[in-house]
Amino acid sequence: MPSPEPARAYFRPLPDPQGRWRLAGGWVRFSAFEQLSRGAPPRIVPEAPPEVIAALTAPRPPVAGLAMDRPRLMGIVNVTPDSFSDGGRWNADGGIAHAQTLLEAGADLLDIGGESTRPGARAVGIADEIARTTPAIAAFAGRVPVSIDTRKAAVARAGVAAGAVMVNDVSGFDFDHAMASAVADTGAAVCLMHAQGVPETMQDDPRYDDVLLDVYDALAARIARAEAAGIPRHRIVIDPGIGFGKTLQHNLEILRRISLYHGLGVPLLLGASRKSFIGTLGGGAGAAGRDPGSLAVTLAAVAQGVQIHRVHDVAGARQGLALWQAVTGTGEP
Numbered sequence: 001m002p003s004p005e006p007a008r009a010y011f012r013p014l015p016d017p018q019g020r021w022r023l024a025g026g027w028v029r030f031s032a033f034e035q036l037s038r039g040a041p042p043r044i045v046p047e048a049p050p051e052v053i054a055a056l057t058a059p060r061p062p063v064a065g066l067a068m069d070r071p072r073l074m075g076i077v078n079v080t081p082d083s084f085s086d087g088g089r090w091n092a093d094g095g096i097a098h099a100q101t102l103l104e105a106g107a108d109l110l111d112i113g114g115e116s117t118r119p120g121a122r123a124v125g126i127a128d129e130i131a132r133t134t135p136a137i138a139a140f141a142g143r144v145p146v147s148i149d150t151r152k153a154a155v156a157r158a159g160v161a162a163g164a165v166m167v168n169d170v171s172g173f174d175f176d177h178a179m180a181s182a183v184a185d186t187g188a189a190v191c192l193m194h195a196q197g198v199p200e201t202m203q204d205d206p207r208y209d210d211v212l213l214d215v216y217d218a219l220a221a222r223i224a225r226a227e228a229a230g231i232p233r234h235r236i237v238i239d240p241g242i243g244f245g246k247t248l249q250h251n252l253e254i255l256r257r258i259s260l261y262h263g264l265g266v267p268l269l270l271g272a273s274r275k276s277f278i279g280t281l282g283g284g285a286g287a288a289g290r291d292p293g294s295l296a297v298t299l300a301a302v303a304q305g306v307q308i309h310r311v312h313d314v315a316g317a318r319q320g321l322a323l324w325q326a327v328t329g330t331g332e333p
Contacts, residue, residue: 025059
């Protein structure tokens with residue numbers, strides 16, 4: 001009887017200021033790895049296969065014209081009546097004034113969305129979503145890189161036509177099977193997020209065998225699907241999808257070991273700002289009261305080399321990042 005094949009090994013780089021390798025060409029260094037396998041305890045090891053080290057150390061190409069050698073802040077512009085944090089607040093002028101405030105506060109790029117994807121949210125019609133998002137996209141195109149936050153191919157095409165240079169699909173191409181070809185055709189960059197289920201039901205009872213590794217494998221499959229559709233790897237960003245079909249414990253397991261996902265060889269985006277788990281753990285009145293906790297999560301992810309941070313409070317994140325860099329002597333003060 002043949003012996004069972006050994007469980008696949010995954011390698012997480014362990015940040016070390018004096019490390020021998022630079023992680024993804026960025027500001028974090030590492031020398032050792034945490035080896036992870038399904039059904040086995042983690043082990044600290046000094047070496048990894050050459051292809052793993054190559055994927056972890058290769059400098060990431062620019063995204064939407066932005067170099068990935070430093071942390072980048074993506075300002076959130078929700079032009080929706082029902083987003084969990086600020087639904088309806090910025091609708092009067094199509095989010096333009098709010099987007100300008102975020103830009104002046106130091107946003108490196110803007111993410112403009114016209115459909116809430118909070119737990120329990122219902123889908124929005126294509127025409128409504130386009131009408132909500134295109135005015136702000138057109139107003140800022142050419143001034144700052146703009147991302148269209150949508151699950152729908154028709155909305156993505158309209159957003160890119162209005163000037164967006166990136167598509168942020170929280171379904172990772174699972175919601176609209178025409179999305180991959182739309183992104184390929186337009187030449188936009190794309191962020192592929194992991195989500196279990198759809199917003200209406202995703203938080204009902206999310207389950208995983210091993211959330212960290214299940215999400216890794218799912219993101220690898222999304223990258224492969226994008227490449228098969230004609231989207232080159234240098235235009236792909238991934239997001240592990242904090243709060244999208246995940247319990248509080250799932251979120252923490254991902255955040256504690258988020259550097260694992262650098263092994264996929266593309267830039268990482270984190271969207272944890274004002275999520276409910278922050279209020280559960282740290283308190284705070286309302287969504288805006290979670291900004292201090294959001295900053296703590298952001299800086300913990302920066303320390304693991306995450307390149308793009310999707311945030312509501314750009315001014316607070318910019319200040320916190322500047323102080324973190326100055327105190328640690330990491331990157332530009």
